[in-house]
Amino acid sequence: MTQFSAGPLIVMTGVVLVLIGLAVWWGAFGWFGRLPGDIRIERENMRIYIPLVSMLLISLVLSLIMYLFNRLR
Numbered sequence: 001m002t003q004f005s006a007g008p009l010i011v012m013t014g015v016v017l018v019l020i021g022l023a024v025w026w027g028a029f030g031w032f033g034r035l036p037g038d039i040r041i042e043r044e045n046m047r048i049y050i051p052l053v054s055m056l057l058i059s060l061v062l063s064l065i066m067y068l069f070n071r072l073r
Contacts, residue, residue: 032054033049033051033054035051035053035054035057036053037052037053038050038051038052038053038054039051039052
């Protein structure tokens with residue numbers, strides 16, 4: 001039976017989060033939230049934003065990553 005070490009997994013997760021944070025900071029995801037299907041209602045004193053397609057895209061990407069992670073394990 002092999003021993004599972006959580007250390008490298010935590011470090012890799014941190015590196016990925018930093019890379020994603022830098023990409024967001026530099027504006028690489030400027031298109032995100034403005035996809036066709038995202039609902040945006042702006043009135044004089046009210047703003048409603050429902051990012052339907054953006055959240056579906058995030059769900060799809062995370063599901064694919066989890067599938068690949070489980071497949072490789």
